[in-house]
Amino acid sequence: MSVSNPSSPKYPAARNFAALLELFQPGMSALDEVLREQVAHFEPEVRDLAAYCLDSTGKRLRPLLVFMAGWNGRRSPELLLVRAAAVVEMTHLATLVHDDIMDHAKLRRGRATVSAKDGPAVAVLLGDALFAQSVWLSTQFPTTEVCRSVAVATRQVCTGEIVQTLGGPGAQPSRERYRRIIDLKTAELFHVSCRLGARLGGSPEGFVEAAGRFGRKLGIAYQIYDDLTDFASSAEAAGKTLGTDWASGKFTLPVLCLLERSQEAERERLLEQLRSGSLEAGVEIAALMAGAGVFRAVADEARTEIAAALAELADWPELPATELLRDLAAYLEGQLDSLLA
Amino acid sequence: MSVSNPSSPKYPAARNFAALLELFQPGMSALDEVLREQVAHFEPEVRDLAAYCLDSTGKRLRPLLVFMAGWNGRRSPELLLVRAAAVVEMTHLATLVHDDIMDHAKLRRGRATVSAKDGPAVAVLLGDALFAQSVWLSTQFPTTEVCRSVAVATRQVCTGEIVQTLGGPGAQPSRERYRRIIDLKTAELFHVSCRLGARLGGSPEGFVEAAGRFGRKLGIAYQIYDDLTDFASSAEAAGKTLGTDWASGKFTLPVLCLLERSQEAERERLLEQLRSGSLEAGVEIAALMAGAGVFRAVADEARTEIAAALAELADWPELPATELLRDLAAYLEGQLDSLLA
Numbered sequence: 219m220s221v222s223n224p225s226s227p228k229y230p231a232a233r234n235f236a237a238l239l240e241l242f243q244p245g246m247s248a249l250d251e252v253l254r255e256q257v258a259h260f261e262p263e264v265r266d267l268a269a270y271c272l273d274s275t276g277k278r279l280r281p282l283l284v285f286m287a288g289w290n291g292r293r294s295p296e297l298l299l300v301r302a303a304a305v306v307e308m309t310h311l312a313t314l315v316h317d318d319i320m321d322h323a324k325l326r327r328g329r330a331t332v333s334a335k336d337g338p339a340v341a342v343l344l345g346d347a348l349f350a351q352s353v354w355l356s357t358q359f360p361t362t363e364v365c366r367s368v369a370v371a372t373r374q375v376c377t378g379e380i381v382q383t384l385g386g387p388g389a390q391p392s393r394e395r396y397r398r399i400i401d402l403k404t405a406e407l408f409h410v411s412c413r414l415g416a417r418l419g420g421s422p423e424g425f426v427e428a429a430g431r432f433g434r435k436l437g438i439a440y441q442i443y444d445d446l447t448d449f450a451s452s453a454e455a456a457g458k459t460l461g462t463d464w465a466s467g468k469f470t471l472p473v474l475c476l477l478e479r480s481q482e483a484e485r486e487r488l489l490e491q492l493r494s495g496s497l498e499a500g501v502e503i504a505a506l507m508a509g510a511g512v513f514r515a516v517a518d519e520a521r522t523e524i525a526a527a528l529a530e531l532a533d534w535p536e537l538p539a540t541e542l543l544r545d546l547a548a549y550l551e552g553q554l555d556s557l558l559a
Numbered sequence: 560m561s562v563s564n565p566s567s568p569k570y571p572a573a574r575n576f577a578a579l580l581e582l583f584q585p586g587m588s589a590l591d592e593v594l595r596e597q598v599a600h601f602e603p604e605v606r607d608l609a610a611y612c613l614d615s616t617g618k619r620l621r622p623l624l625v626f627m628a629g630w631n632g633r634r635s636p637e638l639l640l641v642r643a644a645a646v647v648e649m650t651h652l653a654t655l656v657h658d659d660i661m662d663h664a665k666l667r668r669g670r671a672t673v674s675a676k677d678g679p680a681v682a683v684l685l686g687d688a689l690f691a692q693s694v695w696l697s698t699q700f701p702t703t704e705v706c707r708s709v710a711v712a713t714r715q716v717c718t719g720e721i722v723q724t725l726g727g728p729g730a731q732p733s734r735e736r737y738r739r740i741i742d743l744k745t746a747e748l749f750h751v752s753c754r755l756g757a758r759l760g761g762s763p764e765g766f767v768e769a770a771g772r773f774g775r776k777l778g779i780a781y782q783i784y785d786d787l788t789d790f791a792s793s794a795e796a797a798g799k800t801l802g803t804d805w806a807s808g809k810f811t812l813p814v815l816c817l818l819e820r821s822q823e824a825e826r827e828r829l830l831e832q833l834r835s836g837s838l839e840a841g842v843e844i845a846a847l848m849a850g851a852g853v854f855r856a857v858a859d860e861a862r863t864e865i866a867a868a869l870a871e872l873a874d875w876p877e878l879p880a881t882e883l884l885r886d887l888a889a890y891l892e893g894q895l896d897s898l899l900a
Contacts, residue, residue, distance in 0.1 A: 261718040261743065263725075316687060320680045339661045339724045342683055343717045346657060349687065350714035353694050357707040362698035365706055369698060373691035376684045377602040383680045384604075402602065 235549040238542060242285045245295035245303070249281050252304040256351055267336065267344050268351070271311055275327050279440070280306040283411035286542040287429045288419030298418045301355065302364055306411045308352035309368055313375050315345035320383065364414060371410045378403025382468055391469035391477060400441040401434070408437030416539065425537060428530050432543055435527035436550070442520040443554055445470035449504040450513050450557045471519065475512045476503065517554045524551055576890040579883060583626045586636035586644070590622050593645040597692055608677065608685050609692070612652055616668050620781070621647040624752035627883040628770045629760030639759045642696065643705055647752045649693035650709055654716050656686035661724065705755060712751045719744025723809055732810035732818060741782040742775070749778030757880065766878060769871050773884055776868035777891070783861040784895055786811035790845040791854050791898045812860065816853045817844065858895045865892055 239246075253272045260268040281303035288299045317323070318331035319338045325331065333341035349372065356365035382399045385391075412433030416426040449472050473492060477485055488506075491499035507513060524547050531540045580587075594613045601609040622644035629640045658664070659672035660679045666672065674682035690713065697706035723740045753774030757767040790813050814833060818826055829847075832840035848854060865888050872881045 259714075261715065263722050264718050267721070313687075316683050319683060336725075338679075340721055342657050342660060342686075343721045343724065345683075346654075346687075346690065347714045347717040347721070349690065350710050350717065354707060354710035354714065357703035357710060359703070362700070362703055362706065365703065366695060366698040369691050369695035373600075373688045373695065374602065376688040376691065377605050380608070380681055380684045380688070381604050383684065384677075 234545040235552075238282075238286070238545055238549075241542075242282060245285045245300060246278060246281065248295040248297075248300040249278070249303050249307065252300055252355075253308070256304070256308065256355065259351060259354065260347065264344065264347060267332070267340070268348065270335075271315060271332060271344065271348055272308070275329075276307075276311070278303075278307060280310055280407060280411040282546070283408060283433060283436075284415035284418075286546060287412040287415030287433070287539050288417075288421075289415075289539045289542050290419050290421075291538045296418075298359070299415060301358060302414045302418055303411075305352050305356045305364060305368055306371075306407060306414070308348055308355065309372055309375075310407060312345045312348035312352060313372070313379075315341050315348060317379065319345075320379065363417075367410045367414060371407045374402045374406040375404075378406075385469065391474050393471075393474060396469060396471055396474060397438075400438055400445075404441040404444075405434045405437030408440065409434040412436075412543075419539065421537065421539065425534050425539070428534060429539065429543070432527045432530040435523050435530065436543075436547060439520045439523035439527065439547075439550060442471055442516060442523065443550060443557070446472055446513060446516050446520070446554075446557060448472070449500075449507055472507055472512050472516050473503070475515055476507050476510060479510045479512065513558055517558055520554055521551060575886040576893075579623075579627075579886055579890075582883075583623060586626045586641060587619060587622065589636040589638075589641040590619070590644050590648065593641055593696075594649070597645070597649065597696065600692055600695065601688065605685065605688060608673070608681070609689065611676075612656060612673060612685065612689055613649070616670075617648075617652070619644075619648060621651055621748060621752040623887070624749060624774060624777075625756035625759075627887060628753040628756030628774070628880050629758075629762075630756075630880045630883050631760050631762075632879045637759075639700070640756060642699060643755045643759055644752075646693050646697045646705060646709055647712075647748060647755070649689055649696065650713055650716075651748060653686045653689035653693060654713070654720075656682050656689060658720065660686075661720065704758070708751045708755060712748045715743045715747040716745075719747075726810070732815050734812075734815060737810060737812055737815060738779075741779055741786075745782040745785075746775045746778030749781065750775040753777075753884075760880065762878065762880065766875050766880070769875060770880065770884070773868045773871040776864050776871065777884075777888060780861045780864035780868065780888075780891060783812050783857060783864065784891060784898070787813055787854060787857050787861070787895075787898060789813070790841075790848055812857050813848055813853050814844070816856055817848050817851060820851045820853065854899055858899055861895055862892060 254269075257265050257269045257272060284299055284303040284306060285295075288296070288302075314326065315332050318326060319333045319341045322333075323331050324334045331341070332344055336344075352368070353365060356368050359365070378399050378401070381395070381402065385395065409430045410433070413426055413430035416429035421429070448470065469492070473488075477488060480488055488503065491503060528544060528547050531543060534540045595610075598606050598610045598613060625640055625644040625647060626636075629637070629643075655667065656673050659667060660674045660682045663674075664672050665675045672682070673685055677685075693709070694706060697709050700706070719740050719742070722736070722743065726736065750771045751774070754767055754771035757770035762770070789811065810833075814829075818829060821829055829844065832844060869885060869888050872884060875881045
């Protein structure tokens with residue numbers, strides 16, 4: 219979710235989002251500091267490599283979820299939340315280092331990937347070391363809960379990627395499979411981020427679980443949005459290699475939707491193009507999607523998930539965290555509108 | 560360290576080792592059970608893959624260290640020790656899955672590697688998932704100590720591999736560098752295995768630290784022995800692809816030793832051969848090593864480390880664990896003798 223254009227007049231939520239980001243500026247600065255501190259824990263030989271990965275200009279969505287779900291009205295960042303935010307962000311960054319190997323991605327957020335810069339072997343090992351350090355950080359809590367949650371989420375993220383990889387260009391696409399993949403690879407860590415935030419923020423158990431369910435559904439919506447972005451916006455806007463999912467023959471929802479709307483004969487040709495993974499084919503497919511109303515249909519599915527996420531918070535209207543999470547959901551809705559504008 | 564030929568009459572320690580293995584048979588069976596249980600924790604889509612990796616016919620050296628250092632005279636396996644043994648073994652197995660990608664290894668212990676069988680992408684992700692599950696298991700202890708130790712060890716193992724990889728065929732070999740690499744990639748997890756075993760076995764703090772130092776030095780000795788095996792025995796005997804270290808241009812101690820004993824002109828040719836990584840060159844180098852007395856010199860360095868490891872236990876002669884660890888060290892000495900016989 220891009221944080222550019224925060225003052226768009228079209229979506230009131232976007233204005234709120236700018237205020238949200240401002241609210242968590244102290245937390246994000248503290249997060250930067252914790253991530254910088256982690257670099258010193260690495261052995262001297264790999265500190266530059268670790269710093270390269272941790273000095274991320276990323277969106278820090280998962281830390282934002284931790285902060286929002288853990289919000290209790292105090293402005294100064296609380297150490298437990300900052301640390302939990304650092305754990306989920308480092309875990310996420312570690313998985314990105316490995317994802318970029320699989321996807322043969324050269325760029326991420328405008329910078330060379332570790333895989334492109336130092337080779338896939340170093341990228342495998344550095345991703346491992348980053349994950350190990352995020353585990354270490356998670357052991358700095360008094361109990362094993364943070365570590366346990368993040369371990370399960372990491373296993374699921376990797377499993378989601380395996381299911382996607384094993385499918386490959388030859389596998390039969392299905393909605394169930396797509397849903398399962400994005401639940402594992404994205405929604406679980408969103409779930410953990412919200413649940414840990416709410417827990418460490420001292421919320422009642424009922425809200426902790428509700429926030430977790432909100433996170434899972436928002437994660438599904440976000441991944442659908444992200445997959446839509448591959449086709450509905452340019453490489454520059456997405457800030458990453460255009461269509462790495464496409465190039466790897468991954469069936470994302472826009473592709474599934476287009477296949478569903480195509481005649482038998484067209485479908486064969488589309489599958490062929492998907493298997494080719496060529497950029498030209500991707501551009502052609504994007505045009506077909508636009509013509510067939512795929513973008514709008516996919517955006518509607520994301521909106522359905524956002525509504526379901528919001529419903530999870532219905533019993534907790536009085537909590538400060540609820541308002542923030544609602545604003546975030548509204549912002550994602552606004553981003554979906556922007557994509558289709 | 561192969562456990563075959565346990566009844567060799569030449570090395571009394573080998574007879575003790577057979578008795579040792581028998582002593583820990585219940586523990587190893589309980590370990591198998593815990594590892595099998597872990598498979599069920601994986602998501603259904605990857606259980607077969609996880610089972611393939613966890614159903615290892617490996618040497619289980621690290622579990623053995625946990626059991627030995629934690630030995631307090633009771634024969635029935637204690638759950639805490641078995642669980643710690645499972646954590647270190649799973650962590651080790653996860654790193655092997657990734658090592659086999661880097662080394663382009665086709666076989667490990669006579670079975671296809673995950674990288675060869677399912678491709679490097681799946682191997683990266685499955686290694687991650689295995690590591691995540693070992694972290695999960697480490698959170699089943701009441702405190703975060705096991706998890707923390709294993710996180711640090713994992714970071715170091717990966718760092719050791721990075722240092723080795725970044726060196727590559729072009730780097731200047733040096734003893735300091737070799738020493739640093741094997742300390743990180745092997746000795747640290749040996750250290751953690753011994754320290755955790757002693758701690759969970761309820762030993763006094765002084766012994767816990769002494770056992771850790773013993774483990775580190777034994778780990779150095781073991782890695783030197785393992786590197787020696789690449790050249791001093793055949794692929795079949797080592798049970799893995801012959802000379803993957805050699806093929807990747809890694810400077811191990813036997814290579815360093817041969818370079819030190821060579822004239823300037825020969826050295827250039829040797830470095831060339833190392834860079835080529837060809838099997839023929841490796842066989843030729845092994846012959847040169849035999850002629851130049853390299854095997855004996857390298858074995859002597861391993862023996863020096865074993866003696867230093869044993870010295871760490873000198874203050875704790877009365878503990879049952881001390882006797883076992885001494886037997887293990889003696890067994891490794893016997894294995895070194897066998898290699899040169």
